[in-house]
Structure formats: C-alpha cells, structure tokens
Amino acid sequence: MRQWQGDGILFGGDYNPEQWPEQTWSEDIDLMRRAGVNLVSVGIFSWALLEPAPGRFEFGWLDRVLDLLHAGGIRVDLATATASPPPWLARLHPETLPRRADGTILWPGGRQAYCPSSPVFRERSLELVRAVAGRYAEHPAVVMWHVSNELGCHNVHCYCDVSAEAFRGWLRERYGDLDRLNAAWGTTFWSQRYGDWAEINPPRTAPTFANPTQQLDFLRFSSDEQRAQLRAERGVLATLVRQPVTTNFMIGTGVKHLDYRSWADDVDLVSNDHYLTAADPQAHLGLALAADHTRGVAGGDPWLLMEHSTSAVNWQPRNVAKLPGQLRRNSLAHVARGADGVLFFQWRASRAGAEKFHSAMVPHSGPDTKIFREVCQLGADLRALAEVRGSRVDADVAILFDWEAWWGVELDSHPSIDVQYADRLTALHRALWRAGVTADIIHPSADLGGYRLVLAPTLYLVRDADVAALHQYVEGGGTVAVTYFSGIVDENDHIRLGGYPGAFRELLGVRTEEFFPLREGEQVRLDDGSTADVWTEWLHADGAEVLASYTDGPLPGVPALTRHRVGDGAAWYVGTRLDEPATDRLVARLVDETGVRPAASAPSGVEVVRRRDDDRTWLFAINHTDAEVRLPVTGTDLLTGARCAGELTLPAGDVAVVREDRTGDPT
Numbered sequence: 001m002r003q004w005q006g007d008g009i010l011f012g013g014d015y016n017p018e019q020w021p022e023q024t025w026s027e028d029i030d031l032m033r034r035a036g037v038n039l040v041s042v043g044i045f046s047w048a049l050l051e052p053a054p055g056r057f058e059f060g061w062l063d064r065v066l067d068l069l070h071a072g073g074i075r076v077d078l079a080t081a082t083a084s085p086p087p088w089l090a091r092l093h094p095e096t097l098p099r100r101a102d103g104t105i106l107w108p109g110g111r112q113a114y115c116p117s118s119p120v121f122r123e124r125s126l127e128l129v130r131a132v133a134g135r136y137a138e139h140p141a142v143v144m145w146h147v148s149n150e151l152g153c154h155n156v157h158c159y160c161d162v163s164a165e166a167f168r169g170w171l172r173e174r175y176g177d178l179d180r181l182n183a184a185w186g187t188t189f190w191s192q193r194y195g196d197w198a199e200i201n202p203p204r205t206a207p208t209f210a211n212p213t214q215q216l217d218f219l220r221f222s223s224d225e226q227r228a229q230l231r232a233e234r235g236v237l238a239t240l241v242r243q244p245v246t247t248n249f250m251i252g253t254g255v256k257h258l259d260y261r262s263w264a265d266d267v268d269l270v271s272n273d274h275y276l277t278a279a280d281p282q283a284h285l286g287l288a289l290a291a292d293h294t295r296g297v298a299g300g301d302p303w304l305l306m307e308h309s310t311s312a313v314n315w316q317p318r319n320v321a322k323l324p325g326q327l328r329r330n331s332l333a334h335v336a337r338g339a340d341g342v343l344f345f346q347w348r349a350s351r352a353g354a355e356k357f358h359s360a361m362v363p364h365s366g367p368d369t370k371i372f373r374e375v376c377q378l379g380a381d382l383r384a385l386a387e388v389r390g391s392r393v394d395a396d397v398a399i400l401f402d403w404e405a406w407w408g409v410e411l412d413s414h415p416s417i418d419v420q421y422a423d424r425l426t427a428l429h430r431a432l433w434r435a436g437v438t439a440d441i442i443h444p445s446a447d448l449g450g451y452r453l454v455l456a457p458t459l460y461l462v463r464d465a466d467v468a469a470l471h472q473y474v475e476g477g478g479t480v481a482v483t484y485f486s487g488i489v490d491e492n493d494h495i496r497l498g499g500y501p502g503a504f505r506e507l508l509g510v511r512t513e514e515f516f517p518l519r520e521g522e523q524v525r526l527d528d529g530s531t532a533d534v535w536t537e538w539l540h541a542d543g544a545e546v547l548a549s550y551t552d553g554p555l556p557g558v559p560a561l562t563r564h565r566v567g568d569g570a571a572w573y574v575g576t577r578l579d580e581p582a583t584d585r586l587v588a589r590l591v592d593e594t595g596v597r598p599a600a601s602a603p604s605g606v607e608v609v610r611r612r613d614d615d616r617t618w619l620f621a622i623n624h625t626d627a628e629v630r631l632p633v634t635g636t637d638l639l640t641g642a643r644c645a646g647e648l649t650l651p652a653g654d655v656a657v658v659r660e661d662r663t664g665d666p667t
C-alpha cells in the first residue's frame, strides 16, 4: 500500500471553510497550528459551490483556501467533491434520483440523492473530478485525494428503472445465461422461473418474501455499483495526479451493505470513519472491533482514521458527550490498533445545517474549551508517537468475517430473528479484549498460516475453497472454533445437504439433524455450569469429543460444545449462544490451549495492544477504569518521557505508549 508524504502521525479533520466568512479562515489556520494539525480534508461537500451551474466552475475560493493552508504548513487531503450533487442535477435530470423498494423517490435537500447506477451522475461527477484534479494536481498543499465521501452511506440500494437495467447487466455478467440464473436462484420454487432478462427486477416491495438469492445478488450488485464509482473516479485521478488516493470506509458493526474487502485494492491506503455507539457504556470495545477490522481490510498495513468525533454526534437518539480524557483514549486506541493518522469530523462546528449539534475540534464556544484543549493535547501526544508510524500490530488470533455471510444470515424467513451476524462476532471479540488478546478480523480466504487460533462466528455462507483452507489450517496444527448457524449454505444461499453445519460437518466431527431455536428470553443450562439462550440444535457427535451438554430446555442430554481432533489441530463447535461469563471461559480455554498470550498482563478494564517494527516494540496501555493501575513493562513512555523499570503506574483514564527495552538494553 502506498504511504503519504511526510513523517509522523497524521492529525486533523474535515475542513469546510465554505461555511465561514474568509476572515475566519486565518483564525482557523492559527488554531490548527496551535493544535498541531498537519492534514485537513477539504472540499468534500462543495460541488454546488465549485460548479454552480452545469459546466461553469468557480475555483477562486478553493484556490485561496489551499494557498492559505499551504502557507500555514497544513497539508491537504483534497476531495473530488462528488459526494453530493448540486440541486441543479435533479432539476435537469430527475431520473438521477434514487428510489426505495416501494418506489418512493428520495429527493434532494439532504445529501447523496443520486442513483448509484445513473450514467448521468457518473458523467457529471467525473467531469467534476477532471476539473478539480486538473486544477490542483500540482498544488503543493495537496498530499492525498479523497474520493467522494462515505460512498453508499444513504443511497446504497436504489430500485429505480435505471438500477433495474444495471442489475440485469450485472446478472448477465455473473451468470451468462438465464438457465444458470434460474438454477442459482432456485426459481422452480413459487413459480419464479424467468424466461426473459426483462422480467427480472431488483427485489422491489413484493407481497411476501422475495427470492433470497435475488436479494443476495442485489446486495452484491449494490456494493459493486458503489465500488464502480470509486473505480471510475480513481481512474480519472490516475491520469492526472500522483498523490495517493483514498476514500473513507465505514467499517463497524453498524454498516452492513458495502463489502469493503473487495474495495481494498481500489485505494492506495485504507481509511475508515468510526463513531461510538453512545448508548453502549462499553463503546470503546466497539471501537476496538472496528479498528481491528479496518486493519484486517488493510491487510495488516497501517491505515488512516479519516473521521471520528471529539465528543457527541448529532444523529443518534441520545447524543452522549465524551467525558474528559475520552477523546484521547479513543484516538490513541485507534493508533494502538494500527492507525497512522487520527482525523475528526470536523474542524469547526457548523452554525447551520443538520450537523450543527455535532461536536468538532473547535466547538461553538471557541478555543477556550475542554474540547479544544484536549485537541491540542492530542496533537502533542501524536507528535510524541511519530516513531510508531509504519509499524504493525501483533495478533495471534484471527476472527473470520465475510460481508456476504452477514448479508446471507440476516435475510428474512430464517429459523430465528435473534441470530444476528454481529452478535457472536462482538461477543468473541469482547471476550478477547477482556483477556488482553488482540485479534485480526480477516476474510475467510485470507492466509491463516500465522495464527494460533481462528474463530469463525456465524459463518452462515461459506465457499468450498475457504472450507478447504480452514481444514488444511487445522490439519497443520491450528485451532478453530466455529459457532452455530455456520457453514449452512453455499454462495447461492442453497442449503448444504446431509446435516448441519453442512460445510463444517466433517471438520467439526458433528452432525445436526434439526434446529431448536429458543423462545424470546428463554434460557438453557449446560452441564459445565454455563447458561445460554437463543439457539439450540439436535446435534450428534460424529467423531468429536463432547465438552458440554444441555441439562434442560428442549434438548436435555444433547451436546452443545464439542472438540474434534483433526491432524495436529483441533476444531471446536459452539452450538448455542453462551452468555458473557461462559464466553469468557470458553475464550480463556481456547487461548490457554493454543498458547496465545495477552499483550501484557493487565488489570481488568485496561486495554493493551502491541505494535512492532523490525527491531522495536511499543506497548499501548489504555486505562478505561476509574482507578490507578499497575502493569508489568520495561521501557520508556513516549507520552511522558518517563522510564518504567518493570512496572508502569497508569492513573485512572490515562494512556501510556511504552517503547519496550530490548533484551540487553541498558536499564
């Protein structure tokens, strides 16, 4: 992956100077310098200003902004400005507006009101990219290009006639002929057989459940259409600019419909936006998961946190503000997990518009505030961490993640609505977090060779090649743990016959003949003392050793947890939804059996992660508790310059980044 120019960790945010009078711009630059900002994203939502009428461009204000930033020593991640079309586009071309499944038109007035398959949008947007890139390719402030913004955030699924035609084109490419499509979609069911491509539509609102493979293919198509915009813009940039190109992904458990794994090769560096779920008191665990996943998408390379918030957002039901110190902990947790840049949405809080209550680096109350002071503190912290840039994160555990499995498992008409893709992923990741163990979140087709332990939560849809690779990994001495409702279907969402969990039956040495989902709130107990809910199944051990069985519920005496020795490794199956203490015990056992070590032996509530390069290691320790803690480490804390000889004392809420002494270093 290509890197950006300059040294050290990037620090800054979205800068929207067009919302402010020009006299504010010089104050902005003074404040940015005070805070240590070194990169801002400019022009993201400025299409309507840059091209006020079709083909008429006005760049004067952007020229002045970029020159001022350059003079102030602030580098620019310049947007292609295509994120949201100007109102004239819909007026001249109403056919560019997206439609919901029920036909509702999504009108301009918000943002992203365009059909992702619209050739008119594509043409106009690329013309803008050509104009912007042509003008600023050589501008000395510009070090990076920012394609669009959160592609598909609001318009990922469009069901209009233009999209329908594009969907048919995509299906022709995939299947070649209608016989193949009919077979893949299982259209002998419910009289759905297609005799002509023109009969096929996106899964628009129907009297009852739409064909599941049609739904799955539409999800694939929709992600591909968004990626096509990225590719098209990047294609134009490639002919005009030399700086690296990125676009901000939205990796996290809240954004389901964009298969970023397939997009990763279309950017020079992976960027992500992440916002805490305010309602979750453990939101920093969600942050860790998103960061580990972003690193996985980046193939383990450093990545860029393109947006997060200094405090509250404006778009959740109750927008909880960050307490003092939280901004710092959140930011440095991203760095711990592989980010080489920390940026915010946005620099200065807006006066008007739907995001005026969203926090920013400079709040409405100005710089004499907790937020701006913490921003300045963070700038100083990141300067002190410059040497960490380019290093990688240590992880001996992999969690398998596939967007297609997510899409498949949450289709309608399934055994239980309580089987949600993020559920076991989150539960296992949190158990590892609590154990101080870092996991890479990677696609099932990734190389598993370097991992001691692989977890496969709810891998409902899985490809034969990935099953074979997992088998080989276990044969060779690896350990895998698979959770319920995995291996159920192939890529067409057709059941793998012969007993569940189809694809993994042989590897796991089990065979399930029937699912027994539980009623809402119903719990079952296991003979090892665990409690579980949501899911049970009539499972037979078929070579596997039974580790725990149900003592009550619909299946007393039936195995719930098994382990199968395969070659030099072991394959565990978790046939029910264990509660948190039981999940912690399971993970502790897996970690113990596979020799996985925590980054440091840390007290509960303290996040520990290690980054390393060829000859140095850095231990990040983030104290999320209200109490001072101690943990064993020897080295120098880059944030304070203090030495720790064997033990680090970390005050409540504080962070340390210790460059660890190498054996033989003088103490």
Ligand code: GLA
Pocket: 149, 150, 273, 275, 307, 313, 314, 345, 355, 358
């Ligand atoms: C996203 C967008 C930004 C802004 C923030 C608000 O990340 O990219 O433009 O809307 O959300 O949280």
